[in-house]
Amino acid sequence: MNKLLSIENVSLSYHTMQGEIEALKKIDFDVFSGEFIAIIGPSGCGKTSILSIIAGLLKPSGGKVLLNGEEILSPTEMIGYMLQKDQLFPWRTVEANAMLPLEIHGAKKDLEKRKNVQQLLKKYGLWEFRRSYPSELSGGMRQRVALIRTLACSPEILLLDEPFSALDYQTRLAVCDDVYAIIKNEKKTAVLVTHDISEAIALADRIIVLTKRPSKILNLHEIDTDKALTPLQRRESKGFSSWFERLWRELNYEK
Ligand SMILES: Nc1ncnc2c1ncn2[C@@H]1O[C@H](COP(=O)(O)OP(=O)(O)OP(=O)(O)O)[C@@H](O)[C@H]1O
Ligand SMILES: [Mg+2]
Incomplete structure (x- = not known):
């Protein structure tokens, strides 16, 4: 290995x-x-x-x-880091939260990376909720969003x-x-x-x-x-x- x-x-x-x-x-x-x-x-x-x-x-x-x-x-x-608390921003939608690392790394307009995040949201049952806010999700769903956000830049x-x-x-x-x-x-x-x-x-x-x-x-x-x-x-x-x-x-x- x-x-x-x-x-x-x-x-x-x-x-x-x-x-x-x-x-x-x-x-x-x-x-x-x-x-x-x-x-x-x-x-x-x-x-x-x-x-x-x-x-x-x-x-x-x-x-x-x-x-x-x-x-x-x-x-x-x-390296993707998922912090001790899920730390989703309450004023951002699910999709905007998941896309955050792209903004931080200056890749907000990178279509391939955006598509990757959208695909992850689809694959893991969050696509319908992409316009929802974290407060509207269950704890488990929030953790999934946090994980997808950690995966956003393909670490x-x-x-x-x-x-x-x-x-x-x-x-x-x-x-x-x-x-x-x-x-x-x-x-x-x-x-x-x-x-x-x-x-x-x-x-x-x-x-x-x-x-x-x-x-x-x-x-x-x-x-x-x-x-x-x-x-x-x-x-x-x-x-x-x-x-x-x-x-x-x-x-x-x-x-
Ligand atoms: N910024 C800081 N300034 C001073 N001391 C700190 C700081 N961050 C952590 N410590 C101290 O260092 C030690 C280790 O902290 P750390 O957060 O890494 O432990 P942990 O094992 O993750 O704790 P927990 O089980 O509570 O999550 C603790 O005693 C903590 O008080
Ligand atoms: Mg700790």
Whole structure:
């Protein structure tokens, strides 16, 4: 498999009025093309910071991130970032929200890219709602719009920060299946941050477990559940509960 991203010894400290906060300590892992990676760890350990560094929005205090062998120094169209809240603009329609990255990257009039977004809206059941506003949609539909917006500039890598956390449990399971299907259909590589252990097992090929802050990698697990199954089916498959117990123990008893 082709190595797409290398996170090399990344450290990060925040400088605040109260002093220095050491958030990340020598985080080191690779992401291969087509892979689905989940990052789990205690609240406030630095999960979002890792995604922001990969996205080129935050500069690490030490180490570097390489994309296809080249250091990432600023945001690139190759990487789409779906933030911790869906962050749709309430005054923009579904279509205008989904088109936003084209405006940011100066490609508002790029017909091919516009068509790509329109096709995604059609393919994933949002075309009829293209003139609706976010407040008129269900939580799950809003997440789909946010994902399509992340896909607008055809990135290869998707960074997803707790994409389902605002949804109730039932919706969450369904949207999780939807989002997974979209990512696989579109053949994207994904790095998902979540605090939900079962979500990580249901979605990921590999799971990175982080320690408390300052965060280090406690463990990196290869998940051996059947990849042909949907996330929902994986939750019911053999081996799922033993993975859950193992990861739960790691997160709760880490030294
Ligand atoms: N802009 C900032 N300035 C100062 N400290 C920050 C800043 N952003 C984050 N931090 C601190 O760095 C640590 C890691 O933050 P981060 O948001 O990456 O954690 P997280 O694992 O995503 O948290 P959560 O589980 O709440 O989403 C936290 O202790 C946080 O308080
Ligand atoms: Mg976070």
